[in-house]
Each structure stands twice: as structure tokens, then as C-alpha cells.
Amino acid sequence: MRILVAEDDAAIAAGVRASLEQSGHAVDHITDGASADTALRDHPYDLLVLDLGLPALDGSDVLARLRRRGAGIPVLVVTAREGLRERVRVLDLGADDYLVKPFALVEFEARVRALLRRRTTQGTPELQIGQLRLDIAGHRAWIGQSPLELTAREFGLVEALATRPDKVTSRAQLVEALCNWDEDLTDNGLDIALHRLRRKLHGSGTNVRTIRGLGYLLEEMQDA
Template sequence: MRLLLVEDDLILKDGLERSFVKSGYAVDVISDGEGANKLLTYQEYDVIVLDLGLPKLSGFEVLKRLRARGSNTPVLILTALEDTQNRVKGLDLGADDYLTKPFELAELEARVRALIRRGVSGGSAKISFGDLTFDTTNRQCMAGDIALSLSARELALLELLMLKASKVVSKAKIMEHLCSWDDEISENAVEVIVSRLRKKLNVFDIEIRTIRGLGYLLAKLENQNP
């Protein structure tokens, strides 16, 4: 899952980024409104965490323009405690949730997860496909009642494939979802992750099918059309 963090406070910025990365998000961080606005014209995210007090272009303006372009990416805004007025204004402009500083890290993460859930899987914390159930809250994948032991990368890939189950996901899309802007990986790296994940999945009733030249898709074994 790809997340954009727009925040100018140095300490907060670093702390949040590290924490999100650790939780398996691909995180881009930007500290001014102008840059954020520009970035958002051509880069899609799964969720945006937006501080309202920003240099150059206010968080309001960033949000307003994002919505004006027709995007419905979930946005969580961060406001100061006393700033009820602005909070309301933000929600009016199309923010999906807010959090007042100071806040608990765990709460922010929980709310971000909730936003992603709401946008993508119809509100459920769990995605099921075949034998497998992906639990987005604990970030683990279960087969029945036992948890698969997957690495962070494998987990992120499986999450993406399960979200788009039965749809073709291109390597470019995968790279985009697994990596933030400053760490790029090769196409081959994706192939390697797929290979490793396949090994761990081959006892179940699903498979990662290769569509040569286009990408991969998650399919149930029985649904083969030769």
C-alpha cells in the first residue's frame, strides 16, 4: 500500500515515516504544499496523511485541488487541538478523517488502516480468496487458523494480488505499490518475489498466473480456461 505523508515538522515527519515503513507501507514524504500538489497530479496513492499547516500552499488548498481533479483517494488531516474551525473546514473540503495533535501513533495507524479498508475492500478488515484470508489489521495471511510465515515483501505482494483478485496486475503496478519514490527495484526483483511467494502458496487452491507481457493475476486453480 502506497502512502503519501505531507508534513513539515521534521521530528514528526521522520517518526511517522519510520513507523509506517515498518508497518509495510511504501511511503513518500513531502514537506511543502506546492510539491504535494504537483506530485498528486500524476501519482496515485492509496491514502494521504495531510498536515494542514504547510509552507507555500496550505493543506486546504492541496486537498481542494485534489478533489477538483476528481480524485477520491482517502485523506486524513492532522490539525492542532484547538483548531475546531479548520477541522470542520477540512472535512467540508473532502477529507475522510482527522486527528488532532498530539496523538497516539497507534491511533493514527489504526485510522489509516480503516480508511484503506473503507476505500478498497468494502469496509471489511479481511479479504478472502480461495483457501486464504488476508487480515489487514494484523497484516498477516491465514489459511484456516494457521498463519503463513511470509516476509514483508511477500505479504505486500500478496495483499495487492488479493485486493485485485482475478485481475491482471502489471509489474509496473506492483513496483509502484511496493516501493516509494527513492527506492526503485528492477523488474527481475518482482519476478523473484513472485517466485518466492509461489513456493509458499503451492499447497493451496490458488495460484499466481503469469500473463506474459502484461503481468500477474491471482486465480483459483479450478478456473482454468485453456
């Protein structure tokens, strides 16, 4: 999953980013509200972690603009602003969850998993294609009952494909899903990752099919 963290506190941002990247997510970090608003217009994200007290543009305004554009991505607000009226105000603006600083990382991680699970699997705990089972939020995979060991990049690939059922995913979309702004993924690197993923999916009843000139499709094999 690709996540935008809009947080101007360097220590909190570093901890949150490290936690998310350790879980296998691609993370972009923004320190002011105006830049966050621009990033949300220009890039597709699966989750926004939003501080309210941002310079240049308040987090509340970032949230309001996001919802006025009709964007439905989940938003987890992390803020020092307490009080029932403030929580109600922000939730009414369109936030999906609200976490008051300081917070424990384990609670933050649990809330992120819940929001991503709701977004990718409509609240169900797993996705299944053929014998391949995926816990997107928990970054776990199985073939039948046997655990499937995937690298972070391999899981990112199968996640990007599995969360777009019956839709072709372009190479550009795969790169977008896998990379932070400060990372690069060459064509050769993507091809190697796809080759290794296909090899590991052997026996799962699924296949990554190349749609020439368009991209890739994760599909259940008819003779599986």
C-alpha cells in the same frame, strides 16, 4: 499500500514514516503543498496523510484540488489547528479523518488501519481468495486457519494483486506499489519475490498466474 505523507515538521514526519514503514507500507514524504499536489497528480496512492500548515500551498488547498479532480483516496489530516469550525470545514472539503497534534502513534496507526480497511475491503475485515485470507490493514495472512508467514515485500505483492480482483497487474504497477521514491527494485528482485510468494501460496487454492506481455493475476484455482 503506498502512502504519501505531506508534513513539513521533520520530527513528526520521521515518526509517522517509521511507523508506516514498520507496518509494511511504501511511504513517500513531501514537505510542501505544491510538491504534494504534483505528486498526487503523477502517482497513485492508497492514502494521503496531510498536514494543513504546509508551505507553498496550504494543505486545505491540496485537499480541495484533489477532490476537484475526482480522486477518491482516503485523506487523514494531521494538524495543530483545533476547533470545531476548522474540523467541520476540513471534513466538508473532503477529508476522511482529522487528528490534532500532538497525537499518540498508536491512535494514528489505528486510524490508518481503519481508513485502509475501508478502502480495500469496503469495510469488511478480510479479503479471501480460495483458502487464502488477508487482513490488509493489519498485514496478516492465513491459509485456512493457519498463519502464513510473509515478508513485507511478499505481503506487498499479494496485497497489490488481491486488491485488484479479476484485473491484471503489470510489473510496473507492482514495482510502484512496493517501492518508495528512494528505493529501487530490479527485475530480478521482483522475479525472486514472485517465485517465493508462489511457493508459499501452495495449498491455499490460489495462484499467481502470468499473463504474458501484460502482467500477473491472483486467481482461485478451479481444481482447488
